[in-house]
Amino acid sequence: MLNKILCLLVAFNCLIIDQAIEKKKLNVELHQVTCTSLKPKPIEQLKCYFKKLGRSKYSVGGIVMLNQQLEKTVDVQVKLYIGSDRKVIKFLDLRLNVCEILQRGVSVPLMRKIIMETFKRTNFPRKCPIKSNIFFNASYILDDSFLPPYLPPSLGINFSADFFDNRKKFATVLLEGCTMPIARK
Secondary structure (H helix, E strand, C coil): CHHHHHHHHHHHHHHHHHCCCCCCCCEEEEEEEEEEEECCCCCCEEEEEEEEEEECEEEEEEEEECCCCCCCCCCEEEEEEEEEECCCCEEEEEEEHCCCCCCCHCCHHHHHHHHHHHHEEECCCCCCCECCCEEEEEEEEHHHHHHHCCCCCCCEEEEEEEEEEECCEEEEEEEEEEEEECCCC
16 A cells, blocks of 8 residues: 555656646747947947747847947946736846956856856957957847746846946847747647
């Protein structure tokens, strides 16, 4: 009798584990990526693009050429809003010094993943000061692995990165999209 109960518990446990590691039931849809240079200095050229590679998979990239060297006074403010028609939540709002990020890294898992992808897929410098007259380009693969597994479907996503030099905004990158439930066959 004890063996039957033990086998039943093991089978039930395997079923629960299988359901817990089941793939996400949502698609990521990217609507637009925009880059805006707000001042002629320090950016000479700024371009962004995205291309759909497949279901829930996009190539997102950009090109930056600087007019002047960026010193240790450059900050980036990253915001992530998620929500539905009824309610929008500020999921993430960080303002960090770019040179400190390059030296020490960052402890927020989502930001750490973005930074690691930046270093893998770009010629962006790993230390300050950031030199001028050099093209920095990036090409990310954006998919549902960037999203937490507990995120429900049918949410709007708004990600922005604002860049400041001496507390004056000089550039903005904005990514807008949503999650959609996967249609059952």
